[in-house]
Amino acid sequence: MAKNPLSANFTVGFLGAGQLARMSGLQAFRYGIQVGVFSDRDENEPVQFMTPHSSTGSYDSVEDLTNFAKTCDVLTLENEFIDSSILKKAQEQSGTNIFPSPDSFAKIENKLIEKRTFEDAGISVTPYKLVKKVADLKGFGEKYGWPYVLKSSKGGYDGYGNETVTNLEEAKKAYNDLGGHDDRDIIAEAFVDFTHELAVQVARNETGHVVYPCCETVQENHICVGVKSPAPVSQSIQEEAQAIAVKATETIDGKGIFAYEFFLTKDGDLLLNESAPRPHNSGHYTIEGCVTSQFENHVRAVVGLPLGSTKLRTPAVAMINLLGTDERKAQVDNALNALHAGDGHLHVYGKLDSRLGRKMAHYTLLGETIDETYSRASKLTNGIHI
Amino acid sequence: MAKNPLSANFTVGFLGAGQLARMSGLQAFRYGIQVGVFSDRDENEPVQFMTPHSSTGSYDSVEDLTNFAKTCDVLTLENEFIDSSILKKAQEQSGTNIFPSPDSFAKIENKLIEKRTFEDAGISVTPYKLVKKVADLKGFGEKYGWPYVLKSSKGGYDGYGNETVTNLEEAKKAYNDLGGHDDRDIIAEAFVDFTHELAVQVARNETGHVVYPCCETVQENHICVGVKSPAPVSQSIQEEAQAIAVKATETIDGKGIFAYEFFLTKDGDLLLNESAPRPHNSGHYTIEGCVTSQFENHVRAVVGLPLGSTKLRTPAVAMINLLGTDERKAQVDNALNALHAGDGHLHVYGKLDSRLGRKMAHYTLLGETIDETYSRASKLTNGIHI
Numbered sequence: 001m002a003k004n005p006l007s008a009n010f011t012v013g014f015l016g017a018g019q020l021a022r023m024s025g026l027q028a029f030r031y032g033i034q035v036g037v038f039s040d041r042d043e044n045e046p047v048q049f050m051t052p053h054s055s056t057g058s059y060d061s062v063e064d065l066t067n068f069a070k071t072c073d074v075l076t077l078e079n080e081f082i083d084s085s086i087l088k089k090a091q092e093q094s095g096t097n098i099f100p101s102p103d104s105f106a107k108i109e110n111k112l113i114e115k116r117t118f119e120d121a122g123i124s125v126t127p128y129k130l131v132k133k134v135a136d137l138k139g140f141g142e143k144y145g146w147p148y149v150l151k152s153s154k155g156g157y158d159g160y161g162n163e164t165v166t167n168l169e170e171a172k173k174a175y176n177d178l179g180g181h182d183d184r185d186i187i188a189e190a191f192v193d194f195t196h197e198l199a200v201q202v203a204r205n206e207t208g209h210v211v212y213p214c215c216e217t218v219q220e221n222h223i224c225v226g227v228k229s230p231a232p233v234s235q236s237i238q239e240e241a242q243a244i245a246v247k248a249t250e251t252i253d254g255k256g257i258f259a260y261e262f263f264l265t266k267d268g269d270l271l272l273n274e275s276a277p278r279p280h281n282s283g284h285y286t287i288e289g290c291v292t293s294q295f296e297n298h299v300r301a302v303v304g305l306p307l308g309s310t311k312l313r314t315p316a317v318a319m320i321n322l323l324g325t326d327e328r329k330a331q332v333d334n335a336l337n338a339l340h341a342g343d344g345h346l347h348v349y350g351k352l353d354s355r356l357g358r359k360m361a362h363y364t365l366l367g368e369t370i371d372e373t374y375s376r377a378s379k380l381t382n383g384i385h386i
Numbered sequence: 387m388a389k390n391p392l393s394a395n396f397t398v399g400f401l402g403a404g405q406l407a408r409m410s411g412l413q414a415f416r417y418g419i420q421v422g423v424f425s426d427r428d429e430n431e432p433v434q435f436m437t438p439h440s441s442t443g444s445y446d447s448v449e450d451l452t453n454f455a456k457t458c459d460v461l462t463l464e465n466e467f468i469d470s471s472i473l474k475k476a477q478e479q480s481g482t483n484i485f486p487s488p489d490s491f492a493k494i495e496n497k498l499i500e501k502r503t504f505e506d507a508g509i510s511v512t513p514y515k516l517v518k519k520v521a522d523l524k525g526f527g528e529k530y531g532w533p534y535v536l537k538s539s540k541g542g543y544d545g546y547g548n549e550t551v552t553n554l555e556e557a558k559k560a561y562n563d564l565g566g567h568d569d570r571d572i573i574a575e576a577f578v579d580f581t582h583e584l585a586v587q588v589a590r591n592e593t594g595h596v597v598y599p600c601c602e603t604v605q606e607n608h609i610c611v612g613v614k615s616p617a618p619v620s621q622s623i624q625e626e627a628q629a630i631a632v633k634a635t636e637t638i639d640g641k642g643i644f645a646y647e648f649f650l651t652k653d654g655d656l657l658l659n660e661s662a663p664r665p666h667n668s669g670h671y672t673i674e675g676c677v678t679s680q681f682e683n684h685v686r687a688v689v690g691l692p693l694g695s696t697k698l699r700t701p702a703v704a705m706i707n708l709l710g711t712d713e714r715k716a717q718v719d720n721a722l723n724a725l726h727a728g729d730g731h732l733h734v735y736g737k738l739d740s741r742l743g744r745k746m747a748h749y750t751l752l753g754e755t756i757d758e759t760y761s762r763a764s765k766l767t768n769g770i771h772i
Contacts, residue, residue: 006719008715008717008737009738026415026416029436030734032734032735032737034736049421050436050437051436052435052437291729308725329394330394331393332390333390333392339686339694343677350394350419
């Protein structure tokens with residue numbers, strides 16, 4: 001029989017020490033579960049301030065990961081930086097389970113494999129092609145039109161590892177810049193004419209699954225600046241996105257929390273764009289906005305507890321990302337309006353240094369109608385310097 | 387100008403490492419604020435698992451406290467075990483502020499001083515008398531009737547340090563048992579014929595104050611087994627209790643979070659029974675039950691941030707204390723019903739060992755009407771073995 005996760009010294013180990021692990025770790029503590037953290041960086045990261053159980057090592061080292069795994073009862077991911085084959089070996093050698101499992105992760109660990117996995121399951125994805133030679137760059141543009149997007153298959157996030165290209169010359173340069181000639185898989189992706197970018201989180205384990213409301217991610221320059229939940233689209237589109245998200249999670253037999261990002265095209269079609277086997281920025285609003293947050297259900301899912309209700313607490317919830325406005329020692333200034341607001345909630349990640357555009361904090365506002373709530377949240381956070 | 391509490395490495399130090407500091411510490415982390423902990427015990431306590439910044443020493447040692455204070459930006463209390471004179475010296479020698487301030491704490495640090503402070507402010511307290519000689523034991527019984535309660539003036543909690551006495555012989559024995567002949571102040575307190583025990587929390591700092599709903603604490607054998615919020619008493623009684631709680635906080639110029647417990651007599655009078663300069667068991671329900679929890683407002687108050695809304699999230703909120711049912715390594719069994727319930731929230735404190743009656747965890751349920759919600763919470767937690 002598996003060890004009771006609600007027993008003394010049961011420990012969840014996080015592979016990654018950033019704000020996602022930090023917010024999950026706070027939910028582990030709430031259940032009396034201890035938090036271990038493994039990071040590949042020496043500098044102090046958000047989670048390392050909240051546990052004496054901290055290790056550093058290489059994400060490429062089975063030995064480092066195995067040694068850490070042996071000090072925990074279960075491991076979980078906060079990023080996609082470790083190869084599934086390494087995770088699998090660390091799991092075997094330590095005897096400590098990793099969730100999402102290395103087998104699940106293997107099905108989505110890079111953008112090419114991910115698209116094939118979901119296509120094979122009958123889920124519509126953004127039109128794409130693996131670029132094998134320069135001629136492919138030309139052919140893709142001719143077939144799907146310019147501009148289109150080139151993506152490094154592994155490791156991209158928040159616009160890094162992506163390039164929008166408007167002609168062949170740009171495509172050739174971007175292919176080089178992204179490492180295409182260094183044996184790195186590059187895929188070309190059609191530029192989708194969308195009306196909304198949507199996201200849905202799903203938590204799943206052996207006790208069942210729960211699905212969060214369909215929200216809209218508001219993007220500027222490929223970076224998510226905010227979230228509206230529920231998304232201002234029809235009920236049927238919301239439900240369709242939720243159904244696809246559940247199907248995708250079942251396709252990879254996922255145990256943990258998963259996030260799915262969609263394009264809603266001008267024709268009303270949903271295309272699955274990206275997935276993440278971990279808590280996601282699009283779900284930060286669930287901390288106060290839902291009965292059970294994505295972080296709490298992340299912990300519940302990986303330790304094997306039943307999953308909690310994903311119901312919205314109010315008809316509308318808005319989240320604003322607070323990105324670094326300066327290069328300096330981290331400090332939040334001018335947050336008084338945000339702190340004074342009745343049902344507004346500020347979260348600061350505890351990073352020591354601000355950098356321009358770095359995710360430093362977020363702000364959630366609960367309200368009655370989504371566009372008004374989002375607009376109010378934007379105003380309340382306008383002027384915050386961080 | 388005071389240091390911005392929302393800046394890198396700002397640290398709140400907790401004097402005490404139990405569940406109250408733990409739940410406050412989780413709210414500090416949520417603001418990116420670091421957590422330090424000082425404990426007088428070597429064994430691992432709930433907070434020591436959630437920070438690498440941990441010290442042990444004596445609560446009677448100005449030097450130990452000063453050394454810890456120097457590593458923090460502000461200190462706060464989780465219990466009443468340290469003398470205000472010691473706190474004051476540690477504050478002076480370290481230059482680190484302590485909130486509630488030693489001066490505020492000095493006005494309530496033992497039951498005798500506390501009663502005098504609030505009586506002087508015109509607040510009705512339970513009839514009492516300092517017992518100076520055995521004849522006082524007889525006289526008090528003759529004046530207020532038997533039974534009555536004898537209390538050690540300092541250090542009592544959860545029924546420890548209290549004895550109900552029904553005649554003079556019992557009174558003499560209790561007086562000795564409580565340390566009356568060892569130069570310890572013992573007070574006699576009239577047995578109040580009450581219909582409800584009520585509680586109110588107040589948070590206050592230089593930005594203003596907020597007051598929580600008036601709740602009922604459900605007691606069995608002098609131990610709080612649960613809480614109903616709002617209390618099932620008239621609106622005017624609720625408001626009167628809230629007004630007294632605010633007045634009491636202003637009386638001691640309190641900065642921090644404070645809890646007040648009242649008797650509602652059969653005649654409809656409110657008598658202030660006890661106060662606490664810290665988060666209180668009666669306010670655990672506020673974590674999910676209110677827009678801003680007592681723990682979050684505790685942190686906001688002591689670091690100088692504006693205070694958050696105390697509004698109830700639903701019309702009724704019930705909390706059940708989960709007390710140790712056995713002497714064993716801590717483990718929560720049979721919690722599935724509680725975890726499955728739609729708006730039910732389990733909190734486990736991370737203590738390593740269960741002891742009979744020890745506060746190990748609690749459960750909060752949000753609902754529509756208070757008696758039905760409390761009754762449902764009781765049923766959902768019935769059978770939990772811990």
